[in-house]
Amino acid sequence: MLLTCSPDNYASGRMIEKAGGVLEDVRDTVIGPKRRYWVAL
Numbered sequence: 001m002l003l004t005c006s007p008d009n010y011a012s013g014r015m016i017e018k019a020g021g022v023l024e025d026v027r028d029t030v031i032g033p034k035r036r037y038w039v040a041l
Contacts, residue, residue, distance in 0.1 A: 001041055004034040013037075 005012035007026055013035060017023075021037035 001039050003037045003039055005037075007033050007035050
């Protein structure tokens with residue numbers, strides 16, 4: 001599953017990482033930059 005959060009939202013990034021999320025990259029989108037994490041289900 002792909003999860004995203006804003007680069008400055010450190011709490012969300014930590015929660016995603018604790019759930020097994022692996023950071024793929026940070027991309028610019030039409031609503032601003034987003035950190036992209038993949039989580040295996």
